[in-house]
Amino acid sequence: MTYTSLALTLSFVLIPLVLSKALKLDLEKDTIIATVRSIIQLFIVGYFLKFVFDSESYTYIILMVIVMITIATLNARKKGKNIKGITWKIGLTLTVIELVTQGILLGFQIIPPIAQYIIPISGMLIGNSMVLSILFLNRFTAEIEANVDLTELILSLGGTPKQAIHNQLLQAIKASVIPTIESQKTIGLVQLPGMMSGQIIGGADPVQAVQFQLLILFALLTTATLSSILIGFLSYPTLFNERMQFVNEDLSQK
Amino acid sequence: MTHPFEIAIRFENVCYKKGDLHILNQVSGVFYKGKITTIVGPSGAGKSTVLKMCNGLLSPTSGEIYIDGKNINEYLPTTLRKHVGIALQNAPLIRGTVYDNLSLPMTLQNKTLLEDEAVSILEDVGLNPKLLYRDSHDLSGGQKQKVSIARTLINKPKILLLDEITSSLDPTSTHEIEQLILKINEKYNVTMIWITHNLEQAIQIGNYTWVMMSGKLIESGESSLLHDSSNIKIQQFVDGGRY
Numbered sequence: 001m002t003y004t005s006l007a008l009t010l011s012f013v014l015i016p017l018v019l020s021k022a023l024k025l026d027l028e029k030d031t032i033i034a035t036v037r038s039i040i041q042l043f044i045v046g047y048f049l050k051f052v053f054d055s056e057s058y059t060y061i062i063l064m065v066i067v068m069i070t071i072a073t074l075n076a077r078k079k080g081k082n083i084k085g086i087t088w089k090i091g092l093t094l095t096v097i098e099l100v101t102q103g104i105l106l107g108f109q110i111i112p113p114i115a116q117y118i119i120p121i122s123g124m125l126i127g128n129s130m131v132l133s134i135l136f137l138n139r140f141t142a143e144i145e146a147n148v149d150l151t152e153l154i155l156s157l158g159g160t161p162k163q164a165i166h167n168q169l170l171q172a173i174k175a176s177v178i179p180t181i182e183s184q185k186t187i188g189l190v191q192l193p194g195m196m197s198g199q200i201i202g203g204a205d206p207v208q209a210v211q212f213q214l215l216i217l218f219a220l221l222t223t224a225t226l227s228s229i230l231i232g233f234l235s236y237p238t239l240f241n242e243r244m245q246f247v248n249e250d251l252s253q254k
Numbered sequence: 255m256t257h258p259f260e261i262a263i264r265f266e267n268v269c270y271k272k273g274d275l276h277i278l279n280q281v282s283g284v285f286y287k288g289k290i291t292t293i294v295g296p297s298g299a300g301k302s303t304v305l306k307m308c309n310g311l312l313s314p315t316s317g318e319i320y321i322d323g324k325n326i327n328e329y330l331p332t333t334l335r336k337h338v339g340i341a342l343q344n345a346p347l348i349r350g351t352v353y354d355n356l357s358l359p360m361t362l363q364n365k366t367l368l369e370d371e372a373v374s375i376l377e378d379v380g381l382n383p384k385l386l387y388r389d390s391h392d393l394s395g396g397q398k399q400k401v402s403i404a405r406t407l408i409n410k411p412k413i414l415l416l417d418e419i420t421s422s423l424d425p426t427s428t429h430e431i432e433q434l435i436l437k438i439n440e441k442y443n444v445t446m447i448w449i450t451h452n453l454e455q456a457i458q459i460g461n462y463t464w465v466m467m468s469g470k471l472i473e474s475g476e477s478s479l480l481h482d483s484s485n486i487k488i489q490q491f492v493d494g495g496r497y
Contacts, residue, residue: 149342149344149346150346150348152311152342153342153346153348154358154362155311155331155335156309156311156335156339156340156342157335157336157339157358157359157362157405157406157409158332158333158335158336158359158362158363158409159332159362160332160362163362243310243313243327243331244310244331244332245310245311245312245313245331246311
């Protein structure tokens with residue numbers, strides 16, 4: 001694609017701007033900010049990736065992955081800021097996910113150990129894990145708040161914190177994993193997945209594109225399940241003190 | 255003053271703060287073994303906090319609590335909570351049948367409640383054994399409260415805490431629960447601490463009473479103090495009727 005063609009795609013920004021102005025939606029400023037930010041951010045990433053790919057240095061690959069995990073962690077932690085130590089818990093979860101998925105992909109030589117493969121796949125998996133972590137934390141705090149009576153009941157009958165929070169934890173894990181499984185059931189029937197579309201537009205063989213898409217989909221099942229289970233089991237003990245008392249009754253009120 | 259009864263629970267200068275709020279303020283008092291003590295007082299007096307502390311669901315910010323002469327912190331929380339059972343105000347029941355609810359304390363210990371034991375405890379609390387496999391959400395308010403009490407009794411507690419268990423019940427169910435509590439107290443010699451807003455109930459059922467206001471224990475003694483107290487605050491409270 002030439003820069004002239006790219007400039008012409010700005011027509012897609014002009015249409016919503018005009019409509020927003022005409023209908024007084026008051027979205028012009030946000031639309032312009034979003035457009036400028038995406039141009040700057042993606043070009044920076046593009047040139048940085050080009051630099052990393054050309055350098056063929058593992059140091060840059062590792063640095064890039066660390067940056068991804070850090071940004072994803074900072075983004076996801078907002079949803080669980082009342083859970084003690086949530087930052088390192090999310091950071092650890094994302095790191096484990098990266099190690100497990102890349103361990104399998106590189107260990108079985110499914111992908112070659114080069115930046116061109118490691119970085120985009122890491123980005124997709126860490127990004128998905130971040131979204132899943134946010135979904136999980138939202139649901140987990142909602143489940144806890146809705147079931148304070150049940151938690152106290154089980155504790156009052158001599159149950160342990162794990163027993164008291166067990167149902168809420170499982171409900172939150174299921175609720176955050178189900179959308180990933182459900183979306184995979186209909187994949188390709190309504191819309192082609194983004195990565196596959198990108199590869200096909202880029203000139204790749206569609207069957208080859210499907211193979212890579214399947215790789216990502218299968219890896220996403222692991223990240224979905226692992227991220228909510230890891231964050232869940234790392235988080236619940238901080239809801240109780242050493243006397244097995246429930247200490248986070250007001251998660252959303254702090 | 256000496257007293258003929260053994261002490262089940264002793265509070266010594268117990269305070270509980272949440273943020274800047276003093277929920278309990280220097281509470282010192284006792285609950286006697288095998289007796290029914292009611293706790294009365296207006297809303298926000300700290301009554302439920304006292305119960306939760308006895309069961310170990312909350313700990314004092316300062317002060318000490320002794321259960322059967324032993325500091326509460328020396329008990330394992332799980333052991334303490336089996337020894338001191340609590341029946342909560344809204345009788346929260348888990349999803350499932352009456353049997354699922356009755357067996358919950360055993361399930362938590364990886365044990366099984368035998369059907370015969372479940373039937374026996376249902377009969378003890380005056381419920382028809384045919385209800386054993388009924389969905390717990392199909393029960394009436396009074397039945398739910400009886401199941402909740404029965405479930406607490408599965409752990410064979412020596413002390414039973416009752417948090418406004420009749421406040422949402424009709425007069426007939428209330429009377430049934432009162433008779434049930436008297437029966438359990440007599441049959442198992444269980445120490446009972448009962449929060450109630452019903453002062454007549456406190457006088458008729460309770461042997462002793464604690465009157466609490468604004469996080470303080472205003473007066474404690476035999477239930478007759480609700481009629482006889484010279485404390486003006488208590489007189490006003492009693493004259494005001496239901497709070």
